[in-house]
Amino acid sequence: MARYINPFTDWGFKHIFGQEITKDLLISFLNDLFEGEFCIASLEFKNNEHIGLTEDARKVIFDIYCTTNEGRHLIIEMQNRMQEHFIDRALYYSSRAIITQGQKGEWDYELMPVYTICFLNFEEAHLKERKFRTDLVLADRDTGQAVTDHLRIVYLTLPLFTKKEHECNNDFERWIYVLKNMNVFERMPFMAKNAVFRKLAEISDITALSKEEHEKYDESIKILRDNYATFKFAIKEGHDKGRAEGQAKEKKQIAQNMLKEGMAVSLICKMTGLDEQEVLKLKDE
Incomplete structure (x- = not known):
């Protein structure tokens, strides 16, 4: 019998990353994901259900939706099975988080950045390069230079992460190794390297x-x-x-x-x- 929960069940994913008592786990993961770009000191969970702009418009339900102390909007999604238009879905979700920032009256269209992070338990056919991490930004087609940092979509394709435990060189790689293999561990690795993995072991222990x-x-x-x-x-x-x-x-x-x-x-x-x-x-x- 597995000792730790499967983090890629809907309940397991939210149990690890979507609770107030585990907020530090999410902050730790995001800071490792975006290391060198910015550092999150705190975040606030927001309502993950967004109704449409009109009565007949489609409702959007995020897996996890939060804002950071600096005002960044973060959407974290987990997808276990291939979906025909998943690339479009991530773009649609990001757009909804942008649209909700609109203000009535006088407004100069200043937006806060929206980041969508997608865990994929399959290989997305529309991502042409076979690599574990794909970062999408709005950029000039010819130069490749980003024109804004206000929209970012990150795809983490788990089947393409093949490192072994001893090959993980930083906490981000350790996070991915743990999440990908957690439901078969008898003991949580890396607990001596970072206390966050000790808490992850405690919160995800099935017997607890x-x-x-x-x-x-x-x-x-x-x-x-x-x-x-x-x-x-x-x-x-x-x-x-x-x-x-x-x-x-x-x-x-x-x-x-x-x-x-x-x-x-x-x-x-x-x-x-x-x-x-x-x-x-x-x-x-």
Whole structure:
């Protein structure tokens, strides 16, 4: 039996990075991610659910959304399975965090930076270079020079991080190694190097979870496994048209599993990419 929770379940990810009592873990990770660029002293969790600008506009639900002491907006997303338009989704999410900064009345359009950090448990086909970390900025096409630091999207493609424990040379690499392998560890590595990994071990120890936390984690694991099984079956069904049909079946099966567990329609839309009407139809069925 695993000793530590799987950080890439929806509940596990938020348990590690999305709580007030674990805020220092998120700050530590972000400071290691952006080392040499800026340093976060504190941050505040914001409402992760953003309604549309009009009644019929799509709602956005971030995994984790926060602002730093300097006013930077940070969106942290975790994605376990390939999604056809995930690049566009990250851009859409970033744009929503920009739009919400608009002010009524006199305003000179001064914006605070928006950073979207995406953990990918798959290789995104639209990222042409096969590398672990991809940083996207708004830049001049010819010179490559960034024209603003107010929009940044960072993709962390976990399958492409292949370093072993002894090969990790800094805390950022140690973070990625730990997160990628945490659910198979018998003992948390690097605790002697940085106290943050001792706290990570304490907060993620399955035996330390309350009964309610254990139930939520077990449910999150069940959904993850069901989704994976459905995904594998969809791939097995075939390619081209068969693959498209399989992916559609996968999304619907995942949505049905989530509906059975009483999950909110808005969250199901976010996690499957189905629109609200499709999910409501499945609910009626």
